[in-house]
Amino acid sequence: MRVVEVTRFGGPEVLRAREVGDPVAGPGQVVVRVAAADVLAVEAQLRTGWGVEWSGTRPPFVPGTGVAGHVLSVGEGVDPAWRGRRVAAMVSGGYAEQALAGVEALVPVPDDLPLPEAAALLQVGPAALSLIDAAELKPGTRVLVTGAGGGLGLVLVELAAAAGAEVTAAATAPDKRRRAELLGAAHTEVAGPFEVVFDGVGGEQGARAAELTVRGGRFFAYGVAAGGPAPVDAAEAERRGITVVGMEQVQFAPEEFGRLAGRAFAAGITPTIGLAVPLDRAAEAHTAIERRTLVGKAVLLATSRAVRYREYGEADVLTVDEVPIPAPGPGQVRVAVRAAGVNALDWKFRRGYMVVPLEEPAGTGIEVSGTIDALGEGVEGWSVGRPVFGRVATGGLADHVLADPAQLLPKPDHLSYEEAAALPVxxxxxxxxxxxxxxxxxxxxxxxxxxxxxxxxxxxxxxxxxxxxxxxxxxxxxxxxxxxxxxxxxxxxxxxxxxxxxxxxxxxxxxxxxxxxxxxxxxxxxxxxxxxxxxxxxxxxxxxxxxxxxxxxxxxxxGAVRMPIARVFPLEQAADAHRLSEDGHLLGKIVVITEADVPR
The missing domain is CATH 3.40.50.720 (NAD(P)-binding Rossmann-like Domain)
Structure with missing residues (x-):
């Protein structure tokens, strides 16, 4: 399996992917096939060597504490019914395709919650619920959230607004403020005083936020993004009757954490995923966190969805499988697919008309659009993040697909991803x-x-x-x-x-x-x-x-061609897209999109 490890203390470039042996579940443990791993700011700090005196973490080590995926195998003493279940878990070494977890750390993930969103919620969801519970918000309570553009800050904005509070979201960038407003913030310009302050930044900015807390108010000092918690004068806080609550409010025993995580998964919270990249691009996630440009959370993807079939037949033979994200070989690129065209050739192959033996699950789809996600050895003239479209050998109905760069073209701005995917064939x-x-x-x-x-x-x-x-x-x-x-x-x-x-x-x-x-x-x-x-x-x-x-x-x-899109289907409805293609009588092309609940 692949893991991403910190090879030495330093910048994001010290994060490297490598192959290691698969883990084996011991007594009371399970192996989780990781679909997505949460990325925390503290992990970017530990990578630099910060905190080594108390963490004891030294290279080489695999970062990551929160994952979501499926239980792959169980150890002695673990109920076999856990196998195959969708779970999230706190682990050690989550930047991996597989991770060991104690059975007591498993939190079931509802079927309607995508696994990347579960990974993004696993740690901020319990923290946000704990803070909101402790704040005892009432309708009209004036609330300030600092660091409101981050993963925890945005969840706090949403929950506080849902409780009827008048929320001010303090964030540095316009896109962060816009996101906070979408989630219910009434204001983005800070003008106190406030009855409750959730300080997700710390440092001097947190101290200034504390000064805006009304007499008898509550100040939650859990943020360390500025290098440490807000330096609040305890005597002054006592004189003004301000209750100061520290990191203890977001630190939990395993049983309490599991209870809060289950609540978070069922609460209808809207996790904001600002960046989702495969494991081998972990350095980009750390860079985005350090630059403080990220809106919401970053997650690492360890699996990709792919539409496949194992036997010839009607469209019902198509399934959406979780597969390892492919690594490009020499002369190849990996494309993060945004849209894929559906052609008659696809369902003719699926029906077996082309008499191709099925020795393993087969993919479907030969035209795609998206962005280049990784470069194989020897590839020149292309860069990661470049919007492209073109043909692939097969397997285009997927989150990620390997392509010959000679068969790709730069996507022009005037074409949407759907229109571009409809054109190659x-x-x-x-x-x-x-x-x-x-x-x-x-x-x-x-x-x-x-x-x-x-x-x-x-x-x-x-x-x-x-x-x-x-x-x-x-x-x-x-x-x-x-x-x-x-x-x-x-x-x-x-x-x-x-x-x-x-x-x-x-x-x-x-x-x-x-x-x-x-x-x-x-x-x-x-x-x-x-x-x-x-x-x-x-x-x-x-x-x-x-x-x-x-x-x-x-x-x-x-510029002489207009290509109308007859229908757009999400990846999960690929079978319906095939059926409609077989029926014919359409105006234009059928397109399947990855319905990116995570950015590509």
Missing amino acids: AAETAARTLAELDVEPGRRLLIHAVAGGVGLVAAQLARARGVEVVGTAGEGHHAFLRDLGVTPVTYGDGWAERAGPVDAVLDASGRGVLADSVRLTGDAGKVVTIADPRAGEFGVRFSQGGPDPEPVRQVVES
């Missing part, structure tokens, strides 16, 4: 088939299934070249097609007569139209199909291409 196919037909300006081209992805791109490219376009499509799409300058023809008996004489035909439907198409043109050489395997019976060319990005680049740069 359609654009390459349309450009190729139009070149094969070589229709001259002023001639008449018939496109079957003109409202589909390939048909729409081909129609727009042909119109831009001065070709008259006629297309078969359902009546519900006719108005859109007319706006594109296409003459629509309804499917069904008599379509050939309605289409009239044409000079060339592109069949993107595969619906038994080749014989009449040859009759209309008078020349089988003027008919091309991408969808009917019986092409040879009619002397028609069956056009097949490959992942050539150059035609796609030219189509995008031409």
Whole structure:
């Protein structure tokens, strides 16, 4: 398994991923297959050597104390019913694909709570609930939250506002203040006094916040982001009747922690995840924390979701599996997928039409858009974070996929991720088939299934070249097609007569139209199909291409193509996306998105 360890004291660059042996559960322990690991500011401090005198932590060591995932195996004395359950747990060495946890540390995670969110809530949720309980807030209580843009601060803002308090959120950056306002903060400009102060910063800023506490108010001094807790004068606080509560309010015995974590998971809290990156990018998470630019929490992802099938058949064979995040090999890049196109080829493979033996679970999806997430050895000209789109060999319906950088293109700003994911196959196919037909300006081209992805791109490219376009499509799409300058023809008996004489035909439907198409043109050489395997019976060319990005680049740069998105499905509904693709009669392309509950 992979872990990320601190190789020596220093900056974020000392965090390195490496392979180690899998852990084995001892008596009273379980092995958790980690889906996500929480990242704390104190972990970034320990990495530098801060606190070594009391922590005893010396390199090399694996940071991380909070994880969420599934129980992989159980040790002696542990109820076997824990196997496979979704859990969160406090551990030692959480920056890993697997982690050991005592069974008493396990907190069940509800099915409707994504595991990255559970990891983000595991430690701030109990702390926030404990602070809110101790504050005894009432409607109208004036509350100040310092460090309100952090993970704990934002949860406190949300819970205090839900309790009816008038919340002021103090945060350094506009995006942090905006997030606090979305979660219920009434003010972001600090103007006391306040009956309750939650100080998540400490240091001199915390001391100034303490001065804004009213006589008889409560000041919670748990923050150390400024290097230590707020230096509150105990005698002055006593004189003013201010109750000062320190770190003890956010430190718990295991049983109490488990109870509070369970409450947090069931409370409907909205965890704010400002950064979610794979384990091997842990240095970025630490850098973001140190720069104090992060809105909310950072989490490390140890698994990726991928749509796969283990047998051929209907769309029901598709499952969404948790798999290890792939590491790019030499000459490869890893793409954090934002959107993936669905093509007929996907469900034809899934049905077994291509007669490819299934020796292991197979992925699905060959066109994606997203951001480059990692670079393999020898890759040049690309950088992590670069928005891209293009084709992959397979497995595009996933959170992460490996790609040949030669098959990727930079995503232009004017294309959304959904639009970019819909273009690679359609654009390459349309450009190729139009070149094969070589229709001259002023001639008449018939496109079957003109409202589909390939048909729409081909129609727009042909119109831009001065070709008259006629297309078969359902009546519900006719108005859109007319706006594109296409003459629509309804499917069904008599379509050939309605289409009239044409000079060339592109069949993107595969619906038994080749014989009449040859009759209309008078020349089988003027008919091309991408969808009917019986092409040879009619002397028609069956056009097949490959992942050539150059035609796609030219189509995008031409600015001549609009690609409507027929439907967008979340990854969990990939089977529904396949079913709709098989049904056909769509306007544009079907796209599956990763529904990123975490940023990509």
